[in-house]
Amino acid sequence: MTVSRPCDTGPVLRADAVAIVRDGRHLLRDVSLTVNRGEHWALLGANGAGKSTLLGLLGAVTHPTRGLVQVLGRTLGRVDVRELRSYLGHVNPRHAPDGPLTVREVVLTGLTNTAAFVPRWTPSPEEAERADRLVAMLGMAARSGASWATLSQGERGRALIARALMPQPRLLLLDEPATGLDLAAREQLLSSIDALRAEHPTLATVLVTHHLEELPASTTHAMLLRDGRCLASGPVGDVLTTDLVSACFDHPVLIVRGDDGRWSARAGRAPAALPR
Ligand SMILES: Nc1ncnc2c1ncn2[C@@H]1O[C@H](COP(=O)(O)OP(=O)(O)OP(=O)(O)O)[C@@H](O)[C@H]1O
Numbered sequence: 545m546t547v548s549r550p551c552d553t554g555p556v557l558r559a560d561a562v563a564i565v566r567d568g569r570h571l572l573r574d575v576s577l578t579v580n581r582g583e584h585w586a587l588l589g590a591n592g593a594g595k596s597t598l599l600g601l602l603g604a605v606t607h608p609t610r611g612l613v614q615v616l617g618r619t620l621g622r623v624d625v626r627e628l629r630s631y632l633g634h635v636n637p638r639h640a641p642d643g644p645l646t647v648r649e650v651v652l653t654g655l656t657n658t659a660a661f662v663p664r665w666t667p668s669p670e671e672a673e674r675a676d677r678l679v680a681m682l683g684m685a686a687r688s689g690a691s692w693a694t695l696s697q698g699e700r701g702r703a704l705i706a707r708a709l710m711p712q713p714r715l716l717l718l719d720e721p722a723t724g725l726d727l728a729a730r731e732q733l734l735s736s737i738d739a740l741r742a743e744h745p746t747l748a749t750v751l752v753t754h755h756l757e758e759l760p761a762s763t764t765h766a767m768l769l770r771d772g773r774c775l776a777s778g779p780v781g782d783v784l785t786t787d788l789v790s791a792c793f794d795h796p797v798l799i800v801r802g803d804d805g806r807w808s809a810r811a812g813r814a815p816a817a818l819p820r
Pocket residue numbers: 566567571589590591592593594595596597598754
């Protein structure tokens with residue numbers, strides 16, 4: 545089976561009443577989601593809620609036990625998923641390049657979808673120029689020739705987004721991209737994601753996180769997962785509310801969206817007992 549280059553119409557992703565069962569346990573149950581071009585989704589939930597499991601389905605890494613998943617219009621189970629995956633940008637912060645590569649070389653391996661730089665392969669002038677443009681867009685131009693081993697975690701995160709964008713995907717999947725970053729590195733990463741979305745208005749993205757502070761202001765939609773079920777999903781303003789997020793994390797939290805479009809969550813506390 546082969547996958548012809550997906551056409552540009554219809555939803556980018558569609559999951560319909562999806563379940564994943566492992567060892568008799570439901571990791572996902574009756575989850576439905578449609579992602580259209582230009583939409584930027586956040587998947588939120590507590591540890592073990594099923595976010596990475598759902599992202600694995602959307603990235604054509606796993607198959608549903610029940611239900612239908614269509615990625616770029618192709619139904620999982622009926623297409624060659626390896627080829628389908630070549631049309632997706634999947635940013636795995638744990639990606640480890642094979643060999644002593646520079647940032648630019650790691651970005652170029654996004655075209656061959658390999659950990660190593662393919663021997664005797666030379667990118668075309670257009671591909672090389674695209675790599676340089678993406679490296680610059682992610683704020684990494686000054687580090688383009690640097691050895692991967694010398695990069696900070698934040699720099700690696702941004703370079704991996706550039707790598708994922710090399711094949712010009714219509715869909716970018718980001719699994720906890722800000723994990724482990726310090727404050728400045730997180731802010732640089734989020735600015736880069738905002739810039740990327742502004743420059744590629746038809747690109748769709750799905751970003752997994754536990755933390756509302758790690759959501760870029762350009763987020764348009766959100767899904768809250770709890771115990772493998774969808775608690776709420778839709779436009780971000782309808783979903784990231786104090787009531788729904790408190791129910792999702794089973795803890796009282798106060799959600800505030802600032803003037804800059806970013807979110808913050810403050811956990812409520814059980815009232816302390818007064819001294820007698
Ligand atoms: N292959 C598997 N077999 C059995 N259980 C699994 C498998 N993969 C994941 N799980 C379980 O499914 C649940 C959901 O896992 P998942 O990694 O999707 O959660 P998550 O929301 O991404 O969590 P976290 O925020 O901790 O990364 C967890 O309880 C996990 O232990």
